[in-house]
Amino acid sequence: MATFLHRLGRGAFRRRRLTLLLWAVVLGIAGAAAAGSGSGSGDSNVTLPGIEAQKAYDVLDEKFPAANADGASARVVVRAPDGKKLADSGPRAEVRSLLADLKDSSPRVAAVADPFVARTISADGTTGYAQVTYKAKATDLTDADHNRLDDALDDARGHGLTVEASGSALAPAAEAASSEAIGFLLAALILVVTFGSFIAAGLPLLTAVVGVGLTMGAITALTAALDLNSSTSALATMLGIAVGIDYALFIVSRYRSERAAGHEASEAAARANGTAGSAVVFAGLTVVIALVGLAVVNLPILTAMGLAGAGAVVVAVLVAITLVPALLGFAPERVLGRASRKKSGQESRPKTTASKLPAAERWAAFVLRRPWQVLLFSVLGLGVIALPATKLELGLPDDSSKPTSTTERKAYDMLAESFGPGFNGPLMLVVSGGDPAATKTAVAQLDRGVKDLTDVAAVTPATYNPAGDTAMVTVVPKSSPSSEQTKDLVHSIRDRAQGVETATGAQALVSGTTAMNIDVAAKFSAAIVPYLALVVGLAFLVLILVFRSILVPLKAALGFLLSVLASLGVVVAVFQWGWFQDLFGLQTTGPVMSLMPILMVGIVFGLAMDYQVFLVTRIREAYVHGADSRTAITEGFRHSGKVVMAAALIMTGVFGGFIGGADAMIKSLGLGLAAAVIFDAFVVRMTIVPAVLALLGQRAWSLPGWIDRRLPHVDIEGEKLGAIPAPSEPGHRDADFTPTH
Structure with a gap:
């Protein structure tokens, strides 16, 4: 892998104009396809095959199409x-x-x-x-x-x-501010501070724009054909900006390190691509695994969002390992920054006192002195923050979750005041029998049984289709749609419906928005465990291949669970309980969007593995080159700690920018992802990881011999790059190269 990416990086650096032209052509094709596509914005309805509420709608489509019109x-x-x-x-x-x-x-x-x-x-x-x-x-x-x-x-x-x-005929709410612009501004500031060079800071931003532009062009072109939801493009944009900047950041940072080590520009770009580029490929692979794995839930909108997000990550990886080396060729010296250019020809690491060591290296030294205390404090702290997640309530957004200033929320409140809390969430009974007589008998029995239930406010007369074999009955609960009483009522009606079906042969299904919310929440709750098992299992195998260790991937997975539970705790505390809601611009609280937790789990897992790969590969690189386990940790932090912190801050800024959005799911997802990045990068990867590695010592890098013999050697640390001749060595043929100043 490292050797292949080394050749790819060198080729892109040498043929930088051709590489740039090819990406411009691809971007132009995507833009033309988007401009020529239909203007439809996609279907906003959530459908979930296999649940009872969806089955009822399917029956209406077949037997009672006029009642299920999509106007x-x-x-x-x-x-x-x-x-x-x-x-x-x-x-x-x-x-x-x-x-x-x-x-x-x-x-x-x-x-x-x-x-x-x-x-x-x-x-x-x-x-x-x-x-x-x-x-x-x-x-x-x-x-x-x-x-x-x-x-x-x-x-x-x-x-x-x-x-x-x-209703759906109202104009969609306008965004209060550009989330993407907020994220870009924060990212630009962090990059300038990190690199001390506007050129170096601008390069990751430019490549992220190219990647997101290509992804959004493809999504726009496919929206009308595939009926994609508006949240699909929002998620792809969010991920594309974040990983696009971060992946380019790591390669540019490694390029600067290779230049400081004395390599010429073309060789430094090639080595940066062979080492940091390998980490980018495997980090991107874990993100793609997590996002594609969302298809196991069998929810079309979630599958589309996962595939679109995975596509954005794939594009970001391709841009990072091809376009970034090419752009380095246009400014090989200026990307180093003024301070770095002044140090050229000096030792790559000047002598420093302990008090003047980089912050990341000083932090690593602190953790290594007190690994047990740091580990216990970090785990207990994340555990306390995760406690609200035990009270997580799921639901789909309705008008009650909208700001009190909107006309939709005012209409909702007026109806609840005048017609009762349950009026905004009526239940729909769909009764379908083999013949009209069976259907009428079932409707009569259900009418008597449902009216006897305590939480029923009203039951409307049945409406029959022209054939008379299918009927609709509306049941208005006394309680609000999101209450536990209404949830219990749905289950009670379904229990009675089973008895009626046994007696008459007519099928009775409970549907409506409220029943759909209940079914979706139950479906997601049941899907989280198999989804986690699939994603964590596949990524675990990938990480074994990368680190050639059992304990390091195991630690990575357990650390991810801590960070994702803590971030869910934050989401519950803010969006469900209302803590600090004014700070985040929330006017109302309620159940968390059903899609949000499992979607966040997939994204957070991928990002957690990003930081794991970026940081631990540098630690392992030092270890395989002869350093002892504790020295390897310090070396890894010296080379990657600052960049990982910058990447985490960029991710936090990008995701945090979406908190100001109008869409309820994107808003909560932005907060959850921003919190997860903070917890995972600064607490898990920068604190728990070095503490555990210090306690494990050399055992962290052990692998049973029978596994080691069967695994291919991907050389993510770039061990084989040492055998590649430098540009000045005999036998090496470099392309003509003129530095750009």
Whole structure:
């Protein structure tokens, strides 16, 4: 591996203009494909094959397609002025005017339900709602459709009514700030401080832009064809920026080290690619394994997000091992920084006193003096932070999780106040039998059984399809959609449905948004353990190959579990319990998005292995070149500690920038990933890893002989590079090279 990447890096450095041209062509093709693709933004609905709620929707698609139409819709909630009712002459006239405006707001409006005719007026007569249905999907509505809908609502507000709305027909919320820009600014600042050179700092940023641009072009081109969700591109952007900067950072840093060791520019770039580039390849491989493994959950949206994220990582790796060496060829001296150029020709490591050692090396020395104390304190600290994760509650976001300033949240609260807490989360019973008689018998039995349940507020009469063999029944709970009482009600109805199916032969399924949330949460809870087993098992094998050790990969996996549990504890404390919610701009709290924990587990595992590979390969490199175990730890920290800290800070900044986003899942994922990077990089990899390695000594690098004989030697430390002749040695033929100053 090291030898191959050495040749690749040397070739890219020599043929830098050709390499740059090829990447420009690829980027142009991706951009052209994105520009020529459809403008659809993808389907935002979550479907999960195999769960009962999804089976009910599938039955409706087949038996009752009119009831499961995928057109956009809006629910407009109106409330009369204080002291009046909607049936009074003044408010009634204003409601009629509003209904007419809604009907005329777009040629795509199919129908507007009159609340007086549909009897969707509250018991006190003050509040009602009108259902607006469209002929087109939400993604096909234009800005003009959204604007005219808003104008109709504003006009009614100006005539004394309180009017709010929710539904897919409303315009999507605008982002308050550019998350990507925030992350880039923080990354640029950290890189300038780390390298002391604007050229060296700009190179990782430039390559990250190329990688993200290529990834986003591909995703945009495929969005309409594959019906991708908007969160897919957000995740790919988040990962592409983070790993793109970090992978280039490690290669540039190693290049500077090789130049300081006396190598010429082309050889330094080649050796940096052979050593740090090998670490990049294997680190990227672990991230890809973790993201592709998300497919085991069998959730289409999660699979798409995982594959898109994996694609972003693959592109970042390819950019790092080809484009970075090429760009180094355009500024081989200026990338070193002014201070480094002044030191050229001097010893690579000047004599320093203990107090003047680099911070990373001083920290390693501190850990080596007190390994047991440091290990216990770190493990106990992460354990305490992880405690809130034991109270994790999962759910899908609804209007109750939106900021209180939004019209969707106001409409939700108005309906809950006037119609009851359970009105916003009705349950849908889908009854389907072999013949109409069996279906009607099952509906009658279910109607009696469900009405007897304590948490049921209302049961609507059944609606039958034209064939009469399928019926829909709506059940309104007394409790709110996210409450434990509603969850228990769903299970109670399903228990009764099984008895009815046994007696009549008609299948009865419970669905609706609330039931879907419950089923999705249960599915994810059941999938986490096999997902972890698959991902950790595959990555464990990869790390055995990289480090030729059993204990080091085992320690890496256990450290990952500590960091991911601690980060989940932070997410629960902030998003579920409301700790420091003002600091993070949260206006409301509630269950954590169901997709978020398992998605975060996959990403955090990949990133944890990144730091493991980058840091421990330098430690092992020193060890295989003759250093004892404790000296190898110090050497590894001297070469990689500062860069790992910079990479972790960049990751934290990039992920933290997404906390300001409007999407609930991306917001919580940004916080969770930022916390996980801090815990994993600074507590696990920079603290627990050296403590454990110090305690294990030479045993850390032992491998049973029967395994060692069967494993291929990938040479990630670059042992074979020493046999490659330097540019000035006989027999070495270097391309003509003119330094750029």
